Structure formats: structure tokens, C-alpha cells
Amino acid sequence: MDTWTSFPWTVTPRFDSNQLQHQWDRLHLGDAEPWPEQAGVLEAWAQFHNGEFQRAALSGLALGDAGMNVANKATCIYANYLEPREHARQQLLMDTAARAEALQKREPDNAGAWYWQAYALARYSQCISVAKALTQGLGVKIRRALETTIALAPRHADAHLALAGYHAEVIDKVGAVVGGITHGASKDAGLALYQKALALNPDSAITLSEYANGLLMLDGHKRMEEARHLQDRAAAVQALDAMERLYVASVRLTLEG
Structure with a gap:
């Protein structure tokens, strides 16, 4: 494994x-991850929350299935926010998807x-373009996995948020008619899912920011003022751990652009 780019803050x-x-309940309000029973997990x-993403990933992988969720989360957050090389980012994400799919077979009730x-x-x-991904059948896998997550963990705020994003991205890229007929995407379903995610995790920078983006994709400029208000709230969040620091920094960079 190549050496990963370091988390830029302390x-x-x-x-x-x-x-x-x-702090566990607050830190994991989004992903509904249960308290780990093993000291190693x-x-x-702790390494993940401190921004030691590569250490967390390696530690998790060394622990087998018990550490797989922390390994996969560390890899995803690192790939999305810190990996500068596009090919490496895509490979990290596909490796994670493969590990997670394998874990589903061993632990089908693991949200x-x-x-x-x-x-x-x-x-x-998003790396290869949503439209291209839909033609490859990835949309079906994403939607099914998120719906299964919510069925297993109804208070999984991030799954509601991601499923809302699925509806918004599909409609934004291929239109409401094609999106609805071919991919099961719905504006009303997307908006309802965003609202549910916000109700479950109202002070999350990523929830606020993604909801703002979703409003613009689903309703256009008529929701611009509301979206800007949500982004401003996201930018003002006081980050508790490394992941939240990356979220807030990303929102502030967007607002400055």
C-alpha cells in the first residue's frame, strides 16, 4: 500500500x-455504527477520528471482519477528501466496494x-460521471445497498442522505422522466429522504451541505436562498473530529469559490 497523504491538521x-x-453517539449519529466490543477495533x-486514516485502515483490515467497517470508512473518507491522484482514488473506492460486498455475504445483517x-x-x-456509471449498472447496486442499509438500520442518517443524493443525481443527469422510468428516481422521494436525514442528524455539516446541493439539483434556482442558508450553517459547524474537519473545510472552500 502506498503511503497516504497525511491529514493536514491536528x-x-x-x-x-x-x-x-x-462522544460515540455524537460521532456516529450519521452512520449508526454500534459501539465496538473489541479493544483493537x-x-x-480512535485512529480514524484522529485523522490517522491509513493507520485506521490497516488496523481495521488486520482485525478481519470486526474491523472492516472502520477500514472501509477510513479508506472512503481519505479517498474522497485527501487522495490527490485520480487513478489511486478510483482504485481505493473500488477496493472498498469489493471488500464491503464480500462482507455482506458473511454478515448480511451488517448495515x-x-x-x-x-x-x-x-x-x-462521480469520478467517472454519473451518466456513465448508470449505463454500467452501478446505480442499481447503489440503490439496493442503501435501501438495505435503511431496512437494517432505520436511523442511519447517512444512508438516507446518500439515497436522497441518488435520486437527485439521477434526475439532474438524465432528467425526471428517464430517471423515473429507468432508474426509479423521484423528486418527491429525494426531498423526503433529505428531510429525514436532516431530522436524524440536524447539526451535521455534510447533511446540511448535501441537502443544499440536492435542493438545487431537484428544484433549481428557486431554492437558491434556502440552499445558501444550509451551506452557511454547514460552514459554521464546529468540527468534533478529523472527518468533520474535512467536511467543514470542503463546504467553506465551496462558498469561497
């Missing part, structure tokens, strides 16, 4: 097992296995 105070226990999560496959494929689709 997380203070650093997370350890004691701090994670106090907990340590891998994270379904979610991280969907996340990785969705981000990969």
Missing part, C-alpha cells in the same frame, strides 16, 4: 477509548457492509 484533544465512549476507530459499498460506488460514479 485533532485536539486527541481521541482515546475513554473520550470515544463519551476501538483503537482503530455498514451495505452502506460502505454504496458510498464507495457512489463516489466512484
Whole structure:
């Protein structure tokens, strides 16, 4: 494995097992990840929250299935926000999707296995273009994986958000008619899912920002003021860990552009 680009900031105070226990529910409000029972898995999560993404990924992989969700999350967040090489980014995402799909066969009730496959494929689709990904059948896999995630974990805010994004991206790229007939995309379903994600995780920078983007894709410029308000709220979020710091930085960069 190549050496990954380092997280550019320092997380203070650093997370350890004691701090994670106090902050777990807040940190994992989005992905509904259960508290880990194994000390090694907990340590891998601490590495993740401290921005040590490569260490977290390697630690998780070394722990087998118990550490697979933290390994996959670390890889996805790193690939999406920090990997500068396009080919490497795509390979990391496809490797994650393959690991997650394999985990589904061994642990079909593991919501994270379904979610991280969907996340990785969705981000990969954005790399190669959503329209191209749809022709390759990735949309079907993404939607099925997200729907399964929600069935297994109804309070999985990030899955609601990602499924809303599926509806918005498809309609934005191929139109409402084709999107609805061919890919099952619906404006009303997308908006409802965004609202559900926001209700489940109202103070998340990524939820606020993705909802803003979704409003513009689904409703156009007539929702511009509302979208800008959501982006401003996202930019003002006080990040708790490394991942949230990346989210907020991304939103602020967008607003400055």
C-alpha cells in the first residue's frame, strides 16, 4: 500500500477509548455504527477520528471482519477528501466496494457492509460521471445497498442522505422522466429522504451541505436562498473530529469559490 497523504491538521484533544465512549453517539449519529466490543477495533476507530486514516485502515483490515467497517470508512473518507491522484482514488473506492460486498455475504445483517459499498460506488460514479456509471449498472447496486442499509438500520442518517443524493443525481443527469422510468428516481422521494436525514442528524455539516446541493439539483434556482442558508450553517459547524474537519473545510472552500 502506498503511503497516504497525511491529514493536514491536528485533532485536539486527541481521541482515546475513554473520550470515544463519551462522544460515540455524537460521532456516529450519521452512520449508526454500534459501539465496538473489541479493544483493537476501538483503537482503530480512535485512529480514524484522529485523522490517522491509513493507520485506521490497516488496523481495521488486520482485525478481519470486526474491523472492516472502520477500514472501509477510513479508506472512503481519505479517498474522497485527501487522495490527490485520480487513478489511486478510483482504485481505493473500488477496493472498498469489493471488500464491503464480500462482507455482506458473511454478515448480511451488517448495515455498514451495505452502506460502505454504496458510498464507495457512489463516489466512484462521480469520478467517472454519473451518466456513465448508470449505463454500467452501478446505480442499481447503489440503490439496493442503501435501501438495505435503511431496512437494517432505520436511523442511519447517512444512508438516507446518500439515497436522497441518488435520486437527485439521477434526475439532474438524465432528467425526471428517464430517471423515473429507468432508474426509479423521484423528486418527491429525494426531498423526503433529505428531510429525514436532516431530522436524524440536524447539526451535521455534510447533511446540511448535501441537502443544499440536492435542493438545487431537484428544484433549481428557486431554492437558491434556502440552499445558501444550509451551506452557511454547514460552514459554521464546529468540527468534533478529523472527518468533520474535512467536511467543514470542503463546504467553506465551496462558498469561497
